[in-house]
Amino acid sequence: MNDLIAKAAEMLAKTRHVIALTGAGISVESGIPPFRGPGGLWEKFDPMEVGHIRTFMKDPARVWNTLMAEMRGVLKKAVPNSAHTSLARLEELSILKTVITQNIDGLHQKAGNTDVIEFHGNFAWLTCMDCGNRKETISVNMDVLPPRCECGGIFRPDCVFFGEAIPEEALIRSREEARACEVMLVVGTSAIVQPAAFMPMIAHQSGAKIIEINPEPTPLTESVSTFIIQKRAGEALTAIMAEIEKRAG
Numbered sequence: 001m002n003d004l005i006a007k008a009a010e011m012l013a014k015t016r017h018v019i020a021l022t023g024a025g026i027s028v029e030s031g032i033p034p035f036r037g038p039g040g041l042w043e044k045f046d047p048m049e050v051g052h053i054r055t056f057m058k059d060p061a062r063v064w065n066t067l068m069a070e071m072r073g074v075l076k077k078a079v080p081n082s083a084h085t086s087l088a089r090l091e092e093l094s095i096l097k098t099v100i101t102q103n104i105d106g107l108h109q110k111a112g113n114t115d116v117i118e119f120h121g122n123f124a125w126l127t128c129m130d131c132g133n134r135k136e137t138i139s140v141n142m143d144v145l146p147p148r149c150e151c152g153g154i155f156r157p158d159c160v161f162f163g164e165a166i167p168e169e170a171l172i173r174s175r176e177e178a179r180a181c182e183v184m185l186v187v188g189t190s191a192i193v194q195p196a197a198f199m200p201m202i203a204h205q206s207g208a209k210i211i212e213i214n215p216e217p218t219p220l221t222e223s224v225s226t227f228i229i230q231k232r233a234g235e236a237l238t239a240i241m242a243e244i245e246k247r248a249g
C-alpha cells in the first residue's frame with residue numbers, strides 16, 4: 001500500500017492544478033457520521049422523507065426535530081481532522097487549488113482552504129422563508145423548533161435538500177474545475193449521488209488522473225479512478241503529505 005502513497009505524493013508534488021472532491025467520509029474522523037454504510041444517518045432516517053424539501057415545506061418542525069437536530073448535535077462539536085488539514089496544507093503549497101465538497105459542515109474552511117465549492121450548501125447559515133433574512137445558525141435560538149425569524153417566519157438551513165437543484169454557481173464552477181484540473185483527489189464519497197459523482201468523470205474525460213481515497217471501492221474505482229488508496233482519509237492524506245514534505249526537503 002505504501003507504494004500507492006508514494007505514487008500519489010509524486011503525482012501531486014509535480015502538479016500545479018489539483019482539485020479535490022470530498023464527501024461525508026472525510027469528516028467521519030471528526031465525529032460526523034456518514035450518510036450511507038454502518039452507522040450512517042440514512043440508517044436512522046429516511047432521506048426521501050426527512051431529507052426532502054417536500055417534507056420540509058409541509059412540516060418544517062418534523063425535519064427540524066429529527067434530521068436537523070441530529071446534524072446540529074454533531075456539527076456543533078466537530079473540528080477539522082488531519083485529512084482536512086492535509087488538504088489545507090496542499091493549498092498552502094500551491095498544489096491544490098479548489099475543494100468541491102458535498103459536505104455541509106464547513107470543516108474545509110475551518111481547516112484553512114480558501115476556495116471551497118459547497119455543492120450541497122452549508123448548515124452554517126439559515127434563511128427566513130418569509131422575509132429572506134439570513135442569520136448564522138449558531139446565533140439563532142433553537143430552544144423552540146422550528147426556529148423563527150423576528151418577523152415570525154420559519155428559518156430553513158442553507159443546505160440543499162433532496163428535490164432541490166444544486167446552486168447554479170457551484171455546478172458551473174465545479175464543471176470548469178473538473179475540466180481544467182490535472183489531478184482530482186476523490187476523498188470519502190460513495191460516488192452515487194449525482195451530479196456531484198459526475199465531476200470525476202468530467203475530469204477523467206478531460207485527461208486528468210483520479211486518485212481515490214476510501215476504505216471501500218466505489219462505482220468510480222474500476223471505471224474512472226487511476227487508483228484507489230483503501231485507507232481512511234486521515235491516515236492516507238497524512239502519509240501523502242509527509243512524503244511530499246520529505247521530497248520538498
Ligand code: APR
Nearest residue numbers: 023024025028034035036102188189190193214216232233
Ligand atoms: N475516510 C475516507 N472515507 C471514508 C471514511 C474515512 N474515515 N469512512 C467512511 N468513508 C467512505 C465510505 O466508504 C463511503 O464511500 O465515505 C463514503 C461516505 O459515503 P456517503 O455517506 O454516501 O457520503 P457522500 O458520498 O458524501 O454522500 C453524498 O448524499 O445523502 C446525500 O447530501 C448527502 O452529500 C451527501 C450525498
